[in-house]
Amino acid sequence: MQTIDNFNFENKKALIRVDFNVPLDAEFNVTDTTRIEAAKPSIIKVLEDGGSCVLMSHLGRPKGQKNESMSLQHILTVASDIIGVQLKFVEDCVGEKAEKAVAELAPGEVLLLENLRFYAEEEKGDEHFAEQLSKLGDIYINDAFGTAHRAHASTTIVANYFSGNKCFGYLLAKEIDSIDKVMKSGEKPVTAILGGAKVSSKITIIENILDKINHLIIGGGMTYTFIKAQGGQIGSSICEDDKQQLALDILNKAKEKGVEVHLPVDVIAADKFDNDANKQTVAVDEIQDGWQGLDVGPESMDRFKQVIKLSKTILWNGPVGVFEMESFNKGTIAIGNAIDEATKEGAFSLVGGGDSVAAVKQFGFEDKVSYVSTGGGAMLESLEGKTLPGIAAILK
Ligand code: AMP
Numbered sequence: 001m002q003t004i005d006n007f008n009f010e011n012k013k014a015l016i017r018v019d020f021n022v023p024l025d026a027e028f029n030v031t032d033t034t035r036i037e038a039a040k041p042s043i044i045k046v047l048e049d050g051g052s053c054v055l056m057s058h059l060g061r062p063k064g065q066k067n068e069s070m071s072l073q074h075i076l077t078v079a080s081d082i083i084g085v086q087l088k089f090v091e092d093c094v095g096e097k098a099e100k101a102v103a104e105l106a107p108g109e110v111l112l113l114e115n116l117r118f119y120a121e122e123e124k125g126d127e128h129f130a131e132q133l134s135k136l137g138d139i140y141i142n143d144a145f146g147t148a149h150r151a152h153a154s155t156t157i158v159a160n161y162f163s164g165n166k167c168f169g170y171l172l173a174k175e176i177d178s179i180d181k182v183m184k185s186g187e188k189p190v191t192a193i194l195g196g197a198k199v200s201s202k203i204t205i206i207e208n209i210l211d212k213i214n215h216l217i218i219g220g221g222m223t224y225t226f227i228k229a230q231g232g233q234i235g236s237s238i239c240e241d242d243k244q245q246l247a248l249d250i251l252n253k254a255k256e257k258g259v260e261v262h263l264p265v266d267v268i269a270a271d272k273f274d275n276d277a278n279k280q281t282v283a284v285d286e287i288q289d290g291w292q293g294l295d296v297g298p299e300s301m302d303r304f305k306q307v308i309k310l311s312k313t314i315l316w317n318g319p320v321g322v323f324e325m326e327s328f329n330k331g332t333i334a335i336g337n338a339i340d341e342a343t344k345e346g347a348f349s350l351v352g353g354g355d356s357v358a359a360v361k362q363f364g365f366e367d368k369v370s371y372v373s374t375g376g377g378a379m380l381e382s383l384e385g386k387t388l389p390g391i392a393a394i395l396k
Contacts, residue, residue: 001176002167002394004042004141009051011107015137016042016169017154019144019374020057020075020112028074035146036075036082038374042143042169043083043110053110054102054136056093056154057144064120072115079112087112094119094132102136122153129153134161143169145375148390149382159393166394171374176391178350178371179382183212186313186348193308193335195220196318196355199243205317206250208385210257215307217262219296219320219331223284226251226263232285235269237292262307266297268321268328275325295321296331308338314349316369317383319359332359340368352379 018039023031030036039055046053060070073089080087085108090101093113105111113136116122121129130153134140140162142148147155159166168176182190190213194202199222206216218226224237229244230251254261264284269291270277281297282288296304308314316339323332336359343349351360352373360366373379378388 001173003173004045004167004169007139007167009046009049009139012046012049012051012138013054013102013105013136014046014051014139014141015054015056015133015158016046016141017144017147017158018055018057018169019146020055020072020079021059021146022075024074028069030075030078033078033082035374036079038171039143039169040083042141042171045170046141047085047108047110050107052105052107054105054113055087055110056113056116056133056136058117058122058147058154059115060117062115062117064117064123066118070115070117072112076112083110085110090114094129094136099135116152116154123150125151125153125157127157130157131161133158138165140166141169142166142390142394143171144390145172145175145373145378147378148172148175148375148388149378149386151389155390156393159396168391168394172391174371175373175375175378178373179379181348182313182315182350183209183383186212188313189214189311190313190315191215191217191307191311192315192317193217193219193304193320194318195222195320195332197221197238199225199240199247202318203243203246203250204384205380207253209315209383210250210254210259213259213315215260215262215311216254217304217307219264219300219304219335220318222318223264223267224293227285230285233287234285234293235287235289235291237269237287260307262303264293264296264300264320265303266299267293268295268297268330270294270328273322275327277327279327294325295328296334301331301334304335305338308335308342309345311342312347314339314342314347315383316349316351317353317356317380319355323355323359323362329363333363336360336363336365336368340365343368343370353383
């Protein structure tokens with residue numbers, strides 16, 4: 001894998017695709033700087049080598065129109081503080097102005113281009129636009145995992161113009177490495193914990209990972225489609241009736257492949273979808289009408305913990321209960337604690353995709369797992385076994 005460490009950037013201009021798509025408040029202050037901080041190591045490496053950086057990113061969804069409220073100029077001060085260098089800014093990302101600003105860039109300097117998505121050509125993956133971008137650097141670095149599943153001009157097409165002179169930045173390399181650790185070279189036993197609301201949104205992931213894992217823990221709203229398909233009584237729990245056969249097929253396939261599936265045995269059932277609902281702990285397949293399962297019960301938690309504790313590689317995607325409500329967050333917290341313990345014992349743990357990242361952050365597990373993926377959609381597509389265009393373009 002060609003990473004930034006394979007290059008020396010002395011007197012070179014690095015064109016870096018970063019993900020500075022950060023949230024802004026009504027006064028255009030950056031409210032979460034995680035993504036800017038994540039891009040820092042690659043920028044520093046180029047500068048320490050004696051090179052300069054040309055940073056390109058999108059911000060928001062301007063849909064191909066110039067829109068001052070989504071100008072990257074809003075993040076200039078914060079990004080300069082974080083990176084420790086006063087960033088220069090140019091009001092365009094292609095054309096004469098941008099090329100002039102790049103020509104004037106000296107080693108040690110960092111230039112931020114204006115929002116790529118002010119041009120519709122960016123998301124269309126337009127060749128000519130990508131060619132114009134390619135004039136803005138000697139070496140192309142992709143360090144934006146969040147957009148690696150998109151064949152956009154700056155994430156994929158531009159790489160075609162840098163034959164031999166392209167590589168992954170530290171952040172993207174770490175994402176790829178973490179996913180490979182689970183999907184390709186995971187030390188056994190490998191356990192996947194899948195939760196979330198629906199079977200339908202996780203089906204491709206389940207099918208893809210069955211060949212790679214030893215244990216599959218299923219929790220969350222998905223549970224009830226499996227339980228009903230097996231003849232259980234699920235009351236008013238969330239269920240995709242048309243996915244029942246699919247659920248049985250998954251269980252059969254898992255059996256054929258020797259994967260142990262662990263479904264909840266008990267649940268916290270509620271009489272409404274509300275934090276203040278009446279609650280009772282019941283067997284997962286004996287939920288009365290008018291009641292719905294909103295979290296896993298204590299017996300299930302114990303069983304899940306045992307499996308996780310003995311695992312050497314762990315993948316977690318999706319909460320096992322309605323973690324947004326305090327009354328139903330215990331199962332998700334128990335999973336986090338068990339992963340924390342296993343990680344301390346030497347397991348590799350990867351958390352990624354959608355709401356599991358929010359849950360991990362909310363309950364303070366961020367620094368206790370081995371890696372939390374920064375890319376929602378890109379992570380899910382990786383787990384589904386898809387080749388991400390942004391990654392393929394560097395490897396080509
Ligand atoms: P996903 O985006 O597919 O990972 O789904 C995450 C959502 O699933 C969260 O908002 C949870 O509140 C929800 N969820 C988890 N367990 C249940 C459940 N038993 N019933 C309804 N929703 C659930």
